[in-house]
Amino acid sequence: DAGITQSPRHKVTETGTPVTLRCHQTENHRYMYWYRQDPGHGLRLIHYSYGVKDTDKGEVSDGYSVSRSKTEDFLLTLESATSSQTSVYFCAISSSTSGSGYNEQFFGPGTRLTVL
Amino acid sequence: QQQVKQSPQSLIVQKGGISIINCAYENTAFDYFPWYQQFPGKGPALLIAIRPDVSEKKEGRFTISFNKSAKQFSLHIMDSQPGDSATYFCAASVDGYGNKLVFGAGTILRVKS
Numbered sequence: 001d002a003g004i005t006q007s008p009r010h011k012v013t014e015t016g017t018p019v020t021l022r023c024h025q026t027e028n029h030r031y032m033y034w035y036r037q038d039p040g041h042g043l044r045l046i047h048y049s050y051g052v053k054d055t056d057k058g059e060v061s062d063g064y065s066v067s068r069s070k071t072e073d074f075l076l077t078l079e080s081a082t083s084s085q086t087s088v089y090f091c092a093i094s095s096s097t098s099g100s101g102y103n104e105q106f107f108g109p110g111t112r113l114t115v116l
Numbered sequence: 117q118q119q120v121k122q123s124p125q126s127l128i129v130q131k132g133g134i135s136i137i138n139c140a141y142e143n144t145a146f147d148y149f150p151w152y153q154q155f156p157g158k159g160p161a162l163l164i165a166i167r168p169d170v171s172e173k174k175e176g177r178f179t180i181s182f183n184k185s186a187k188q189f190s191l192h193i194m195d196s197q198p199g200d201s202a203t204y205f206c207a208a209s210v211d212g213y214g215n216k217l218v219f220g221a222g223t224i225l226r227v228k229s
């Protein structure tokens with residue numbers, strides 16, 4: 001999984017509680033991403049980071065916040081979890097050093113989150 | 117509304133056959149089209165990608181065909197094998213760098229031996 005770890009791998013929580021998911025990389029890549037995967041929707045970008053303290057919103061950012069204080073760590077926080085945020089969350093990393101000229105993204109193993 | 121429409125939802129192919137998965141898009145600003153392969157319980161893995169100035173790209177048994185005028189692109193898996201059984205996602209990027217990917221809904225491929 002391209003030097004990416006996600007923690008926790010599984011989590012069950014109650015509606016209204018805050019939840020933080022962690023993505024850790026050992027590749028020293030500049031870009032990091034958070035996606036959610038739901039049946040019938042493929043993967044949808046939540047937020048991404050293009051450097052320490054530099055982040056941007058994705059397609060489905062409402063209800064989520066992110067932070068990146070170190071190159072290797074990208075945190076996703078659900079301030080007040082809702083049942084609609086039950087999903088599998090994937091972190092990805094990329095760099096601009098690929099031969100294609102584009103930031104080829106490599107995904108972590110995922111975190112399965114259930115909000116009751 | 118899905119910005120990239122992928123079909124079929126599922127596909128069964130005999131071993132040795134050709135698997136074909138299609139994607140269509142409307143946004144002509146899309147400039148990078150990767151395909152991902154995902155096995156159960158794993159994260160998606162980049163399979164092959166194409167830029168809009170190329171009509172075809174081949175890597176081993178995997179080929180992307182790109183039709184810019186029709187705004188369609190497809191993945192062909194030649195000599196399909198049971199080990200190819202997985203979910204495949206097409207994607208597109210609009211930001212010029214491959215950062216903001218939008219994905220199709222996915223195709224579940226089963227290759228029968």
